[in-house]
Amino acid sequence: MLTLQRRYNSKAPATRYADSAGPTGTTTPQEVGLKRFPMRALITGITGQDGLYLGELLLSKGYEVFGLIRGQSNPKWEHVMQQLPGVTLIKGDITDMSSVMRALSVAQPDEVYNLAAISFVPHSWENADHTIEVTGKGVFNVLEAIRIWSGPNLDKVRFYQASSSEMFGKVQEVPQRESTLLWPRSPYGVAKVFAHYMTVNYRESYGMHASSGILFNHESPRRGPEFVTRKITQAVARISLGLQQTVSLGNLDASRDWGFAGDYVEAMWLMLQQDQADDYVIATGETHTIRELLEVAFGHVGISDWERHVTQDPRFMRPAEVDLLVGDPTKARETLGWKPKVDFRELVQMMVDADIEDQRQTSR
Numbered sequence: 156m157l158t159l160q161r162r163y164n165s166k167a168p169a170t171r172y173a174d175s176a177g178p179t180g181t182t183t184p185q186e187v188g189l190k191r192f193p194m195r196a197l198i199t200g201i202t203g204q205d206g207l208y209l210g211e212l213l214l215s216k217g218y219e220v221f222g223l224i225r226g227q228s229n230p231k232w233e234h235v236m237q238q239l240p241g242v243t244l245i246k247g248d249i250t251d252m253s254s255v256m257r258a259l260s261v262a263q264p265d266e267v268y269n270l271a272a273i274s275f276v277p278h279s280w281e282n283a284d285h286t287i288e289v290t291g292k293g294v295f296n297v298l299e300a301i302r303i304w305s306g307p308n309l310d311k312v313r314f315y316q317a318s319s320s321e322m323f324g325k326v327q328e329v330p331q332r333e334s335t336l337l338w339p340r341s342p343y344g345v346a347k348v349f350a351h352y353m354t355v356n357y358r359e360s361y362g363m364h365a366s367s368g369i370l371f372n373h374e375s376p377r378r379g380p381e382f383v384t385r386k387i388t389q390a391v392a393r394i395s396l397g398l399q400q401t402v403s404l405g406n407l408d409a410s411r412d413w414g415f416a417g418d419y420v421e422a423m424w425l426m427l428q429q430d431q432a433d434d435y436v437i438a439t440g441e442t443h444t445i446r447e448l449l450e451v452a453f454g455h456v457g458i459s460d461w462e463r464h465v466t467q468d469p470r471f472m473r474p475a476e477v478d479l480l481v482g483d484p485t486k487a488r489e490t491l492g493w494k495p496k497v498d499f500r501e502l503v504q505m506m507v508d509a510d511i512e513d514q515r516q517t518s519r
């Protein structure tokens with residue numbers, strides 16, 4: 156059943172849209188009271204793990220979804236169209252403000268989710284300038300494009316920024332919360348801090364509905380194989396099928412607060428449904444070392460002596476490490492009503508199972 160909560164109806168609760176029941180069957184944008192339906196969202200970084208999960212979530216809620224996609228003939232174009240039938244892709248790049256302005260004109264969004272970033276931390280030491288350009292200044296471009304495009308009616312677009320727990324770096328408090336002092340340890344982290352405070356600044360200077368989700372590590376079978384979770388689950392799948400003997404890793408003692416990406420995109424959406432924009436830590440509140448990750452992943456395929464399958468290689472060590480991340484998601488739980496549904500063990504097992512299936516299909 157569809158319930159509509161009108162933004163300007165004083166009796167309506169804080170949330171403002173059609174509930175999660177999804178579309179009414181109408182596909183033509185129209186005004187419902189003072190609020191448009193279906194809602195329109197523009198997602199930057201739609202080709203990534205989070206972009207795909209968020210696109211699915213918004214489509215299931217009846218949104219018209221637009222995605223910004225880079226490059227002249229991006230090979231990911233087809234993949235996105237397959238995964239998100241009904242999405243409209245617009246060529247553009249957050250490093251090019253004019254292309255963002257054009258995308259806003261085409262999409263006419265009610266909500267903009269900025270997920271675009273150079274997101275692989277080691278890459279940011281090798282390509283610091285590019286990382287700063289995309290992950291840092293790119294966010295300014297999107298905020299400024301929204302401000303200019305919206306004109307006097309800045310309230311018409313709500314903005315989400317994908318901030319990161321990597322901003323906590325050399326952690327100054329355990330667990331980390333919204334008020335914890337930021338101490339980034341990589342060019343990526345520094346760029347994210349810039350973007351985070353730009354978002355706060357647009358909220359405070361212009362009254363823009365701009366929120367940041369400080370997301371701790373979030374994973375899924377869609378995670379890129381360069382990240383440690385997927386690197387391990389892919390290797391475990393291949394080792395269990397006799398296709399590989401060992402996996403080479405870096406620091407096994409780092410601790411991360413890992414959650415499921417599918418749960419985390421729901422928090423992004425919830426942030427934009429609040430009357431007031433704000434910043435939220437999104438995390439499970441639990442931390443695990445890479446060793447524990449290895450134990451669960453190998454354990455799932457019946458291998459208890461995982462050490463004989465793991466080697467360490469200095470190539471995968473970082474110039475400066477983030478040793479201990481664990482978030483305090485109390486504010487998100489109390490204000491957004493958000494909590495993670497998939498726990499650490501379920502997440503790792505889900506990823507190993509998906510990789511086994513994937514390897515079987517590839518070797519057929």
Ligand code: G4F
Nearest residue numbers: 274276319320321371372381382383384404405406409471
């Ligand atoms: O999986 P990772 O590469 O993720 P990292 O650096 O924590 O960053 C991810 O999460 C952030 C949120 O906090 C995002 F902002 C960011 O965009 C990205 O999504 O590495 C996790 C840990 C690190 O401590 C690393 O040193 O795993 C350790 N590690 C050990 N061996 C390894 C490896 N990491 C990778 N990628 N590869 C290894 O072989």
